[in-house]
Amino acid sequence: MPTYIILMNYTDQGIRNIKESPRRIQAGDKALEALGGRLIGAYPVMGQYDRVAIVDLPSDELAMTTVLGMNAAGDVRTTTLKAFSNEQFAEIVKKLP
Numbered sequence: 001m002p003t004y005i006i007l008m009n010y011t012d013q014g015i016r017n018i019k020e021s022p023r024r025i026q027a028g029d030k031a032l033e034a035l036g037g038r039l040i041g042a043y044p045v046m047g048q049y050d051r052v053a054i055v056d057l058p059s060d061e062l063a064m065t066t067v068l069g070m071n072a073a074g075d076v077r078t079t080t081l082k083a084f085s086n087e088q089f090a091e092i093v094k095k096l097p
Helices: 012-014 019-032 058-074 086-094
Strands: 001-012 037-045 051-056 076-085
Touching: 001 058, 012 019, 019 037, 019 058, 058 076
Parallel strands: none
Antiparallel strands: 001 051, 001 076, 037 051
């Protein structure tokens, strides 16, 4: 199953409603599972981003559905990275000319 790293920043709305954030996070975790995904880890962080999540989802389409839904809710803006395992990377490199 593909792995995605989701980098999040709180919007003005998200900061105003920060006390609701734990409830929203729990609801998001349940929604992810309902899509057939798996949360590997989620962390509040300091620096350029406010939160980082690492998830497995069955497809790029479901990953896009997930992040579009997160953005549409208005509390965060996301940057999503598709991750590859070291084994996948080795196979990709083998195909280089």
